[in-house]
Amino acid sequence: MKPDSDELLIICLPVSRGNPGGFDDNVYGPCADCGVEIQWRPHAPAGRHVCMNCAARTIEKEGITGSITMTPEIVEEIRRHIALEKATKKGGVG
Numbered sequence: 408m409k410p411d412s413d414e415l416l417i418i419c420l421p422v423s424r425g426n427p428g429g430f431d432d433n434v435y436g437p438c439a440d441c442g443v444e445i446q447w448r449p450h451a452p453a454g455r456h457v458c459m460n461c462a463a464r465t466i467e468k469e470g471i472t473g474s475i476t477m478t479p480e481i482v483e484e485i486r487r488h489i490a491l492e493k494a495t496k497k498g499g500v501g
């Protein structure tokens with residue numbers, strides 16, 4: 408079934424076992440398409456929260472029919488998180 412083209416497609420990160428997520432206040436819920444557990448930031452806009460696999464499948468099958476988002480705030484938070492992780496791992500392999 409084709410999703411409502413007005414619905415915002417929000418690409419979310421999966422929740423992996425033993426690694427619940429980078430942020431303590433992440434919101435957890437099922438992927439709207441396949442039901443796998445995913446996570447998103449509490450300030451993410453309302454819309455269809457999907458895992459990356461489903462997002463890729465949807466885009467491949469239907470093209471970009473509506474809007475897809477990662478808010479600048481989310482991007483900035485992820486950038487900070489990655490920078491922090493890199494700083495933490497300094498001195499390790501690589």
Ligand SMILES: [Zn+2]
Nearest residue numbers: 438441458461
């Ligand atoms: Zn999915």
